[in-house]
Amino acid sequence: MLTAPLVFAGAALAGPVLKCDSVPAASFGSEVKIESATLVTATSLLPDHCDIRGTIWPEARFAVKLPTDWNHRFEMMGNGGTAGAISFAAMDRGVGKGYASASTDTGHDAAKEPLASFAYPGPNNPNAKRKATDFGYQAVHETALLAKKIISAYYGEAPRFSYWVGCSTGGRQGLMEAQRFPEDFNGLVIGAPVLSGTGNNMRLIWNAQAQVGPGLIADEKLPALANAVYEKCDRVDGLADGLIDDPRNCVFDPARDLPKCPADADNANCFTGAQVEALRKIYGGAKTSAGKKISPGLPVGAEVVAPSAQSGPKSGWAGVVAGTSNSSLARAESYMKFLVLDPAPGLSWNFRMYDFDTDPQKMAAAAAFMDATNPDLRPLKQRGGKILQYHGWADPLINAMLSVDYYEAALQRMVARRPRNSTGYSWFQECFTAAAVWAVERWIG
Numbered sequence: 021m022l023t024a025p026l027v028f029a030g031a032a033l034a035g036p037v038l039k040c041d042s043v044p045a046a047s048f049g050s051e052v053k054i055e056s057a058t059l060v061t062a063t064s065l066l067p068d069h070c071d072i073r074g075t076i077w078p079e080a081r082f083a084v085k086l087p088t089d090w091n092h093r094f095e096m097m098g099n100g101g102t103a104g105a106i107s108f109a110a111m112d113r114g115v116g117k118g119y120a121s122a123s124t125d126t127g128h129d130a131a132k133e134p135l136a137s138f139a140y141p142g143p144n145n146p147n148a149k150r151k152a153t154d155f156g157y158q159a160v161h162e163t164a165l166l167a168k169k170i171i172s173a174y175y176g177e178a179p180r181f182s183y184w185v186g187c188s189t190g191g192r193q194g195l196m197e198a199q200r201f202p203e204d205f206n207g208l209v210i211g212a213p214v215l216s217g218t219g220n221n222m223r224l225i226w227n228a229q230a231q232v233g234p235g236l237i238a239d240e241k242l243p244a245l246a247n248a249v250y251e252k253c254d255r256v257d258g259l260a261d262g263l264i265d266d267p268r269n270c271v272f273d274p275a276r277d278l279p280k281c282p283a284d285a286d287n288a289n290c291f292t293g294a295q296v297e298a299l300r301k302i303y304g305g306a307k308t309s310a311g312k313k314i315s316p317g318l319p320v321g322a323e324v325v326a327p328s329a330q331s332g333p334k335s336g337w338a339g340v341v342a343g344t345s346n347s348s349l350a351r352a353e354s355y356m357k358f359l360v361l362d363p364a365p366g367l368s369w370n371f372r373m374y375d376f377d378t379d380p381q382k383m384a385a386a387a388a389f390m391d392a393t394n395p396d397l398r399p400l401k402q403r404g405g406k407i408l409q410y411h412g413w414a415d416p417l418i419n420a421m422l423s424v425d426y427y428e429a430a431l432q433r434m435v436a437r438r439p440r441n442s443t444g445y446s447w448f449q450e451c452f453t454a455a456a457v458w459a460v461e462r463w464i465g
């Protein structure tokens with residue numbers, strides 16, 4: 021359904037001063053190629069808008085959509101997974117509300133170069149190194165700058181406010197913007213950020229290694245695991261309601277709290293010694309052989325069996341944490357092989373070969389361009405920028421502790437002993453992108 025543009029107090033809608041098909045004739049620099057500019061008439065889904073497509077050198081494809089009735093604001097949408105596609109659906113939600121909206125594929129096409137293979141150099145992929153940094157941060161920043169130039173040319177004025185909206189990889193991209201280019205956005209909605217792409221993928225590999233051999237946690241075992249976790253942890257918050265308010269308040273010990281298999285004979289309702297040991301590793305987090313913790317363990321809660329739209333009730337661990345063959349592990353392996361480990365370990369590398377004593381050091385170069393872990397948000401705060409961040413506790417793929425630890429580190433860096441709501445950085449623990457966008461719009465203007 022077509023919704024009315026979002027009109028802010030005291031701000032009449034603006035309109036274009038340039039024809040849509042004249043946009044390609046304007047110059048946006050030698051690295052920018054505008055491939056099309058099409059005036060799209062209103063449909064039941066979208067209002068009249070100018071749809072601009074193109075490429076920033078070498079391979080970063082972008083789209084910018086400019087509604088004819090513009091609310092003076094710019095909104096840029098993030099990506100998911102290893103990106104490789106423009107986020108059209110998210111853009112259209114912005115356009116429908118009157119925002120000038122933009123998105124980039126971050127420099128590669130996931131249909132041609134799936135997972136992290138875009139970063140694998142070779143005669144057919146001469147831009148591999150640049151595509152890695154484009155994925156890390158560069159394409160988003162350059163698209164934001166370009167979109168603002170296009171907006172200024174088209175409407176004859178710069179956007180009054182600019183927003184970032186992203187979840188998962190999009191959350192990481194937004195934090196990267198806040199840390200590296202605080203002038204790009206006034207407000208950022210940061211959902212479940214993979215803010216340590218190196219550390220989170222390392223943890224997924226740790227989980228899989230823990231399950232090689234007799235420690236495998238089969239999907240059929242997950243209801244028994246979920247029952248034990250909720251039996252132990254649900255009522256810690258004072259209410260047995262199927263929700264674990266803060267998993268940090270519950271110490272779940274697989275050796276103590278799980279039903280043990282008599283004579284270590286495996287069945288779906290109990291856990292063998294090897295399975296208990298695998299679960300201790302998963303909850304304990306990645307460690308070196310000397311016991312040094314190098315990535316936080318998974319908080320309890322995601323084991324719960326819940327309805328899913330695709331396949332009926334299933335555990336949050338199914339296909340993500342449980343087993344040694346799932347899509348999350350395949351992505352983590354691809355990250356390590358093509359994007360993270362330096363020197364690159366070769367095409368035959370697999371997750372069993374990750375060495376938790378020596379390989380973490382080989383991730384330093386990738387962390388420098390891919391991880392959004394710099395806690396110094398003072399430049400953003402000094403400009404009046406604001407972040408609204410959310411992360412579901414029961415996120416089996418992206419560890420919520422990454423957000424918790426980062427938030428604490430950023431607060432420490434920003435202010436000492438001030439009320440948290442005066443820092444310009446708010447943190448919630450539920451997943452609610454639409455409500456977060458609404459809140460940040462009203463917070464900033």
Ligand SMILES: [Ca+2]
Pocket residue numbers: 253254255256257258259260261262263264265
């Ligand atoms: Ca509860």
